[in-house]
Amino acid sequence: MQTAETIRDANVRYHDLAAEHYDSKWGINYGPVGQAQVTSKLRKALGHDPGHYGRALEIGAGTGYFSLNLLRAGVIGEAVATDISPGMLRKLERSAAELELSVETVPCEAEALPFDGDSFDLVFGHAVLHHLPDLGAALREFRRVLRPGGVVAFCGEPSHYGDRIAAWPKRGANAIAPLWRTLMGAGPRPSNGNGNGDWSEEDRLERVVDVHAFTPADLSSHAQGAGFEAVRVSGEELAASLFGWANRTLEASADPLDVPWAWRVYAYRGYLLLQTLDRSLLEPRLPAALFYNLLLSARVPA
Numbered sequence: 001m002q003t004a005e006t007i008r009d010a011n012v013r014y015h016d017l018a019a020e021h022y023d024s025k026w027g028i029n030y031g032p033v034g035q036a037q038v039t040s041k042l043r044k045a046l047g048h049d050p051g052h053y054g055r056a057l058e059i060g061a062g063t064g065y066f067s068l069n070l071l072r073a074g075v076i077g078e079a080v081a082t083d084i085s086p087g088m089l090r091k092l093e094r095s096a097a098e099l100e101l102s103v104e105t106v107p108c109e110a111e112a113l114p115f116d117g118d119s120f121d122l123v124f125g126h127a128v129l130h131h132l133p134d135l136g137a138a139l140r141e142f143r144r145v146l147r148p149g150g151v152v153a154f155c156g157e158p159s160h161y162g163d164r165i166a167a168w169p170k171r172g173a174n175a176i177a178p179l180w181r182t183l184m185g186a187g188p189r190p191s192n193g194n195g196n197g198d199w200s201e202e203d204r205l206e207r208v209v210d211v212h213a214f215t216p217a218d219l220s221s222h223a224q225g226a227g228f229e230a231v232r233v234s235g236e237e238l239a240a241s242l243f244g245w246a247n248r249t250l251e252a253s254a255d256p257l258d259v260p261w262a263w264r265v266y267a268y269r270g271y272l273l274l275q276t277l278d279r280s281l282l283e284p285r286l287p288a289a290l291f292y293n294l295l296l297s298a299r300v301p302a
C-alpha cells in the first residue's frame with residue numbers, strides 16, 4: 001500500500017519528467033480553442049456562466065492549462081498557480097512569459113497551503129484531486145483560504161464507473177495496436193515495444209500516480225465535510241473519452257516520431273466533435289456517475 005510520502009514522491013518525479021512534452025501530449029492550447037474548452041468546463045462545474053474572480057488559486061496547475069486560459073479569457077484577474085512539481089511550474093512560467101501574462105507560482109502541497117485565510121475568490125483545478133493522498137485535508141485548506149462566499153471548482157476528475165468503462169477501448173486498442181502500427185508505418189515505442197517489459201521511468205510512474213477514482217457521492221461528502229455549501233457534482237465526456245482513450249492507447253504503443261500528423265489531426269478533431277455530442281445529447285440526460293470525468297463545485301457560506 002502506498003503511503004502519502006511515496007504518492008507525493010511519485011507525483012513529483014512523474015510530473016517533472018513529463019513537463020516539457022506535457023502540452024503536446026495532451027493537445028493543450030492557449031488560443032481560442034483552449035479558452036473555449038476551459039470556460040466550458042468551468043461553466044459545467046458551476047452550473048452557470050462564470051463570473052469574474054478577482055484573485056484565483058489553482059491547485060496542481062501543471063503547465064498552466066486552466067490558469068493561463070482563464071486569464072486570457074478574462075474570467076480571473078489575478079492568478080496564483082501551485083504545484084508540487086517544480087518542473088511543471090517552470091514550464092508554466094515560460095508559457096506565461098510567451099503569452100505576456102503575469103502569474104505567481106508557488107511550489108507547495110494542497111494539504112498545506114502557504115497562504116493567509118480569506119485570500120482568494122476562487123480555488124480551482126483540473127485533474128488534480130485524484131492525485132491527493134488526503135482529499136479531506138486538502139478541501140479544508142481550500143475552504144480556509146477562500147473568502148466568505150468564495151467558490152471552489154474542480155474539473156476532470158476520474159469517476160469510479162467511467163474509469164471502468166474506459167478500460168474497454170483501452171483493451172480493444174491494445175489488441176489491434178500491432179495492426180494499427182503497420183497501417184501507420186510506425187515502429188513500436190522504444191520504452192515498451194521490445195517485449196522485455198523495459199518501461200521508461202516516466203511510463204512506470206504514470207501507472208501509479210493516480211490515487212482515487214470517485215463516485216459523485218464521494219466528492220459531495222468530502223466537500224460537505226470540509227464545510228462547503230451548495231455542493232454540485234456533474235459528469236462530463238463519455239463518447240469523447242471512449243474515443244480519446246482508444247486513440248491514446250494506440251499512440252502510446254508507437255514511437256512518437258512515427259505517428260503521422262494526419263492521424264493526430266484526425267484524433268484531435270474527432271475528440272472535439274464527440275465533446276460536442278456529449279455536451280448536447282448525453283450530459284443533460286445521463287447520470288453523472290457514468291461519465292469518465294466528474295466536476296465539483298461548492299461555495300463557502302457568506
